[in-house]
Amino acid sequence: MGKKGVLLVNLGSPDSTEVKDVRRYLDEFLMDERVIDIPYWKRYLLIKGIILNTRPKKSAAAYKKIWWKEGSPLVVISERFTEKLKKKVDLPIALGMRYGSMSIENALNELKQQGVSEVFLIPLYPHYAMSSFETVVEKAKDLLKASFKEMSLTVQPAFYDDPDYIRVMSENLKDQLEGFEYDHILFSYHGIPERHIYKGDPTGTHCKLDGSCCETSSEAHKTCYRHQCFETTKAMVKELGLKEGTYRNSFQSRLLKDPWLKPYTDHELEAMPEQGIKKLAVITPAFVADCLETLEEIAMEGKEEFLQFGGEDFKHIACLNENEAWVAVVQNWIEEWQSN
Incomplete structure (x- = not known):
């Protein structure tokens, strides 16, 4: 049996509120075929030709309104949550994002360096949708097939009714x-x-x-x-x-x-x-x-x-964020998987 580790994945965020960073992020996000599911050539023309010429400026202004001094709220909260979980679980845990520079690939590399070969993937989406849960799982599977062949993957199902x-x-x-x-x-x-x-x-x-x-x-x-x-x-x-x-x-x-x-x-x-x-x-x-x-x-x-x-x-109503009771729920999922 190989060494076990946990991969948490959320949506992601631009690196900053600069228009160029927001444009780069939106480019990756909106070009995902599971987000905008139209033929590639149409998606290319729509995203590269129209949306990326107008939306990044508006989105950057919106991000500026909510940005924290430590960075993107989504990323900062996810990092704090991960740190709390690490203190409760005796397994390597890595945090990745589906889009942006905190990639799933980087997180898998982090686990690989710690000798992990059995990965428990927890997409941080309660509900199944092709543009959220599914794209995370498929991206992770593609990465394993291409670059992490020694790793196996178990996926936490959508937990909407857990x-x-x-x-x-x-x-x-x-x-x-x-x-x-x-x-x-x-x-x-x-x-x-x-x-x-x-x-x-x-x-x-x-x-x-x-x-x-x-x-x-x-x-x-x-x-x-x-x-x-x-x-x-x-x-x-x-x-x-x-x-x-x-x-x-x-x-x-x-x-x-x-x-x-x-x-x-x-x-x-x-x-x-x-x-x-x-x-x-x-x-x-x-x-x-x-x-x-x-x-x-x-x-x-x-x-x-x-x-x-x-x-x-x-x-x-604020989200669960780094709520201790929420940390304990994810801890339980990990421990159940670990004991199997």
Whole structure:
């Protein structure tokens, strides 16, 4: 038996808020065929010809609003989380990012130098989507095949309904709601194009994006992002005993003009005050660490939008980040794998 080690992977971040660094990062991210899944030549023209000439400047300005003195919040939080985990687990642990200079390849090299040949990969995404969970796993597999042939890989499945994950998410929400009089909770998940749902359906017929397919048992649910998001909300609602009518789901972060999963978070934020919802808490369960999509898009832009349309009070619920209970959950997964 070989030596065991753990590889944690999150999304990634530009090296700085300079436009050139943001452009380089977006180039790698958006050229990923699992993120923008159109033929290569079309993707090349769209990304290199249009998006990279306009978006980096806007994105750099957004990153500047949330950047910490130590660097990117996503990276800094992920590093702190990894350090806490290292103190609890007696195994080599390396942190990699799917995009950017903190690459998965660098992390694998780090494990290799420590003599690791059996790798436990934990994609830090609770839900399965081709543009997040799947691209991490496939990238790791490609790297092993090409450069780390002596290594084997075990993957932690998407943990959207893991009872321990649900428990710590619910506790985190409860703790942060203390002292905040809310009349509604919005579960805002990262959006994906609707076509990704159809593409990820192994049956080819189950997913219809209607009111019933996510509720009807199917093999398709193992790779259905929409179903898994709804299941997370359902499990948390049950855990917390939330009343019907005091919460809802939405999807944020659209790109391009294709139809994405609905309802859209920004539309919900605009409509809620008119519906009598004046004091809102927003939680983002698709993320385990705060990042651009939570700190800028929700805590800043979302709040501004909600208040502008007549809302009175708004609370962004911070992600699990380096929460001790969350560290303990991942520790348990590692120890279970280690003992097998």
